[in-house]
Amino acid sequence: MTISKWTVDTAHSSIDFSVKHMMVSKVKGAFQQFNASVEADPTDLTTANIDFNIDVASIDTRNSDRDNHLRSADFFDVENYPTMTFKSTNITKTDDDEYKVTGDVTLHGVTRSETFSVTFEGLAKDPMSGAEKVGFSATGKLKRSDYGLTWNAALETGGVLVGDEIKVAIEIEAAKEA
Template identity: 70%
Template sequence: MTVSKWALDKAHSSVDFSVRHMMISSVKGSFNEFSASIEADPSDLTTAKIEFTIELASVDTRNDDRDNHLRSADFFDVENTPTMTFTSTQITKKADDEYEVTGNLSLHGKTNQETFLVTFEGEGKDPWGNLKVGFSAEGKINRSDYGLSWNAALETGGVLVGDQIKVALQLQATKEA
């Protein structure tokens, strides 16, 4: 294949996260609104250009009170910083279909370099002849690196919300004409 533009298929993609709660369990959530600009050769992602944007107000943990707290100034402050963005800067092949994608992650007014493990899941044509590709990505970020430091101490020791956020993406894209 050659480098092509790919349109994100949001109906077949997801952006999920999890974080430790009370040091004894994990809370999972998703972002329902996101977009991407992808220029890539799926058979060799090392030359890809990837920009990804998440609308933070679309956070969904299946609990309205928690979601509203996450949107507030204690966490995302969506009125002042409505999006989280990622722009790739370096992509290194680790195995046949696995890559380390490093880039600049901007959240809550701060930008840090983060690396995610990305797997090319394959390609195929849909029933209408459109070429589709699939990718999965996972990684971890520390929310305190982005100034998201709200927390509450627990009577038994420890804190209410963990610092490390696990991120998991499932992405499907369609080759643009």
């Protein structure tokens, strides 16, 4: 296969996360608004160019008070830092359909190199549109403190209200551009 441009189908894609709450449970959420530019041979991602832009204000944890707090200057400060971005810098194949995708994550005015594990889920032809579609799953971890997101509250029983490690899970379906 050759390198092609792919358009992410946001109706069939998601960017989800989870973080420890009160050191005893996990809070899950998602970013509802995002777009991506992908140029790749889906059967060999090692030469791909991948760029993601996430509207941080689109955060959804199924609790409007918490979401508003996350949008505030205590956390994401969406007024000053409205987007989170990812731009791939290196991709290595680790197994048949497995890759390590390293890139620059920019969040809250800080850019750091991060690596995600990516699985090629397959290639198919959409029976409704006839478009060629491809799927990928990705997982990774970010530390809030690495990006200056340090707001927290001490717990009476020890520990903190919000964990530092954010687990990220991404599901992508994309259509080959004509």
